[in-house]
Amino acid sequence: MTTTAPSAPSNASATSASPSSLPGAATSRAVVDLEAVAHNGRRLAQVAGVPWMAVVKADAYGHGLGPIALTALSAGASWLGVAQLAEALTLRTLLDEAGVARPAGKPTSEAPRVLTWLVPVMDPAGAAADDSPLRAALAADLDLSVSTLPQLEALVAAARAQGVPARLHLKVDTGMSRGGAVEEDLPALVAALRRAADEGAVDVVGLWSHLSRADEPTSGSTEEHLARYRQAEQIVRGAGLNPPLHHVAATGGLLWHPAARMDLVRVGIGLYGLSPDPSVATSAELGLRPVMRLESALVQVKRIDAGQAVSYGGTWSAPTDRWVGLVPLGYSDGVPRAASSAGPVSVGGLRTSVVGRVCMDQVVIDLGPALDESGEPLAAPAAVGDTAVLWGSPESSGQEAVPTVDEWAQACGTINYEIVTRLGARIPRCYVGGEA
Numbered sequence: 001m002t003t004t005a006p007s008a009p010s011n012a013s014a015t016s017a018s019p020s021s022l023p024g025a026a027t028s029r030a031v032v033d034l035e036a037v038a039h040n041g042r043r044l045a046q047v048a049g050v051p052w053m054a055v056v057k058a059d060a061y062g063h064g065l066g067p068i069a070l071t072a073l074s075a076g077a078s079w080l081g082v083a084q085l086a087e088a089l090t091l092r093t094l095l096d097e098a099g100v101a102r103p104a105g106k107p108t109s110e111a112p113r114v115l116t117w118l119v120p121v122m123d124p125a126g127a128a129a130d131d132s133p134l135r136a137a138l139a140a141d142l143d144l145s146v147s148t149l150p151q152l153e154a155l156v157a158a159a160r161a162q163g164v165p166a167r168l169h170l171k172v173d174t175g176m177s178r179g180g181a182v183e184e185d186l187p188a189l190v191a192a193l194r195r196a197a198d199e200g201a202v203d204v205v206g207l208w209s210h211l212s213r214a215d216e217p218t219s220g221s222t223e224e225h226l227a228r229y230r231q232a233e234q235i236v237r238g239a240g241l242n243p244p245l246h247h248v249a250a251t252g253g254l255l256w257h258p259a260a261r262m263d264l265v266r267v268g269i270g271l272y273g274l275s276p277d278p279s280v281a282t283s284a285e286l287g288l289r290p291v292m293r294l295e296s297a298l299v300q301v302k303r304i305d306a307g308q309a310v311s312y313g314g315t316w317s318a319p320t321d322r323w324v325g326l327v328p329l330g331y332s333d334g335v336p337r338a339a340s341s342a343g344p345v346s347v348g349g350l351r352t353s354v355v356g357r358v359c360m361d362q363v364v365i366d367l368g369p370a371l372d373e374s375g376e377p378l379a380a381p382a383a384v385g386d387t388a389v390l391w392g393s394p395e396s397s398g399q400e401a402v403p404t405v406d407e408w409a410q411a412c413g414t415i416n417y418e419i420v421t422r423l424g425a426r427i428p429r430c431y432v433g434g435e436a
């Protein structure tokens with residue numbers, strides 16, 4: 001991992017090959033503070049008081065899979081979690097390359113474990129083939145989620161063919177109605193799991209679920225989820241299965257529902273220094289440090305006349321003679337088009353915003369009046385090459401003008417999760433604060 005001074009935009013510090021590391025690419029970058037990742041992980045682990053899983057799906061919420069996973073492990077995570085099997089296989093390769101020990105098939109291993117929960121549904125014959133993704137999952141020593149009988153049949157076929165038991169976490173639907181077995185389908189699934197366990201084709205190591213409204217501390221929804229979870233647990237135990245690990249909480253459950261912490265918490269958004277719901281508690285109130293700063297450099301600064309319209313559709317016009325700046329980031333980079341005339345930006349100590357529509361690769365920002373009250377020309381407050389920060393951490397940068405991811409989410413009518421995960425692949429991620 002490279003360590004770079006946070007304030008000097010430079011493509012030389014990009015750690016991954018991306019189009020922006022090519023000569024001539026725009027000088028935008030996402031600075032990812034690994035020290036903040038470690039701080040957030042330790043902080044949330046302290047609140048939870050139980051082992052934690054770092055959720056690193058979607059390229060670690062846009063922050064970069066490998067560096068975040070390794071930082072989380074060194075901060076004490078005992079699990080890593082991803083949605084898709086393909087991500088889990090990539091992660092295993094990264095961990096192997098970094099020399100991280102594997103659980104080596106042992107259900108109770110101390111080595112970091114990797115759980116993936118969107119396991120493809122296959123027909124059992126395909127699952128037994130040499131090149132099946134399920135056999136690759138078993139060879140990669142992953143923990144897998146199971147929600148349905150067809151999924152289980154494919155996993156059993158793969159396990160027989162591979163000659164190793166599949167380590168499974170039975171997912172139950174406790175009220176989210178997304179993945180997971182509903183109560184009426186559970187007895188048949190549990191019976192099949194029991195047979196597969198007796199045969200040695202599977203180890204049922206976990207019972208788990210996911211909460212739909214954990215960011216509502218008092219709605220009663222989470223209590224209903226937990227009651228359904230207990231019913232499911234009865235059915236599982238009734239079949240003689242006794243999975244050692246119980247887990248339902250993501251960041252919101254961990255923070256706001258102590259009863260949901262159980263044996264393991266799955267920490268996603270909080271690890272990245274963001275609150276699951278800033279209207280309940282902000283990052284700062286939670287003692288979390290936002291990890292990502294998105295910055296670019298102004299490529300043009302110019303003066304436009306009062307009344308001049310800016311960008312496609314002319315949706316914003318200069319209220320007075322105005323300085324404007326051009327930032328080479330657009331919706332193809334993950335700056336939502338919904339941020340048109342709304343997304344906050346800072347340049348030096350100046351707090352301003354996007355004006356006019358967000359384009360594919362560019363946005364225009366307002367830099368203020370070009371004339372003072374007496375009609376005398378005002379110098380431009382910023383110059384070509386100056387750093388424009390779209391979002392970051394006002395506290396850790398010491399710059400109050402720096403907007404937060406939460407402000408962007410609010411300006412775009414979305415959530416902080418979507419702002420960071422949609423950051424485009426061509427933006428290099430530059431890591432600071434990590435071990436050299």
Ligand SMILES: *Cc1c(COP(=O)(O)O)cnc(C)c1O
Pocket residue numbers: 055057117210249250251252266267268269270276
């Ligand atoms: C994304 C996800 C998490 C992490 O959620 P956060 O709210 O980001 O902490 C945990 N568990 C599952 C199943 C998920 O899909």
